[in-house]
Amino acid sequence: MKFKKKYPQKYESLFLFTNKVVMIRFRIICRKNITIMACIFCKIASGEIPAKKLFEDDKLVAFYDIQPQSPVHFLIIPKHHFASLNDLSADHVHLAGHILVTASNLARETGIDQSGYRVVFNTREDGGQSVDHLHAHILGKRKFLWPPG
Numbered sequence: 001m002k003f004k005k006k007y008p009q010k011y012e013s014l015f016l017f018t019n020k021v022v023m024i025r026f027r028i029i030c031r032k033n034i035t036i037m038a039c040i041f042c043k044i045a046s047g048e049i050p051a052k053k054l055f056e057d058d059k060l061v062a063f064y065d066i067q068p069q070s071p072v073h074f075l076i077i078p079k080h081h082f083a084s085l086n087d088l089s090a091d092h093v094h095l096a097g098h099i100l101v102t103a104s105n106l107a108r109e110t111g112i113d114q115s116g117y118r119v120v121f122n123t124r125e126d127g128g129q130s131v132d133h134l135h136a137h138i139l140g141k142r143k144f145l146w147p148p149g
């Protein structure tokens, strides 16, 4: 074998191990990119799919929900793909605050700030999350029950 002639035996297992690690990392990156390419909210964020937008900047997009659960119902999403709230860490404190301040500003602009509204981050299966891209629901112009169903 060419490899064995060129390198001493002791390097062979190190080479195979490094190769395996590189391949595993490559597979993880591919899987993540496929998820992002298929993500409907990433497509709305990039403009590939249309949505009725209320607000957009370099970090966030806010748009009306396609299946409104109240007279005012919009979503705020980060442009960067996070599967859920579980993916946020201390590095994302500014982004998380930006989502909440935007929710407050848009609640005022849509006229629900005084009557009241609900902000919901459905997370994973028990939370009722159906789109795996972090999003805040902002719902208003009707009374909501507590505890939620």
Ligand code: DGP
Residues within 6 Å of the ligand: 040, 051, 052, 063, 064, 065, 066, 067, 121, 122, 128, 129, 130, 131, 132
């Ligand atoms: P959740 O169940 O918490 O993951 O909420 C996802 C929401 O996203 C749901 O209320 C419907 C909404 N939605 C799903 N697809 C689209 C879409 O293509 N456009 C818009 N505007 N909303 C969508």
